[in-house]
Amino acid sequence: MTQSLFLALAAFALVSSITPGPNNLMLMASGTNFGFARTVPHMLGVAIGFTLMIVLVGAGLVTVIGLVPGALVAIKWLSIAYLLYLAWKIATAVPKPLVAGKAGGKPMTFVQAALFQWINPKAWTMALTAVSAYIPASDPRNGLAIVALVFGAINLPSVGLWAAMGVSLRRFLSDPRRLRVFNVVAALTLVATLYPVVFGH
Secondary structure (H helix, E strand, C coil), X not given: CCHHHHHHHHHHHHHHHHCCCHHHHXXXXXXXXXXXXXXXXXXXXHHHHHHXXXXXXXXXXXXXXXXXXXXXHHHHHHHHHHXXXXXXXXXXXXXXXXXXXXXXXXXXXXXXXXXXHHHCHHHHHHHHHHHHHHCCCCCHHHHHHXXXXXXXXXXXXXXXXXXXXXXXXXXXXXXXXXXXHHHHHHHHHHHHCCHHHHHCX
């Protein structure tokens, strides 16, 4: 991999990892509702799960999907349905006074967060773009390893930042009414991330 391609890959990984999307919005909500420590498994599940997704996509899952007509469309609509369900769960969560590290409900587990990547439209877009655009044809095996390592290194601090932002809002959102408004806004924003997925813009 050339230096210019590596720098372009790093820039793409940073921009795609740190911009708003389902993972980051849910991590911010988790940081707000459960605190940073209880959100760590969720963060690790996102970072490690997505890195594994890149490896598997690069290793041939794209070919398999190409052989099954309609598979990508089915994944897309399953993803949309599940994200709408998550948005509803966030919006309808019963607000309770926030005590450090305590909140109603449970944060997402490592396994849940890792599996979520496979029905996350943004994760699919990121993985397919990374594999198709940044793995050199001259050395695909090493190229895939580099792509996975770069995303693994950049993704974790990026998602951690969103969880930390959620934690920083805890004092302001100690009022259950403010917390309810926050959860509804977070849910609506999560739904808004589906616009380009549904309408292709």
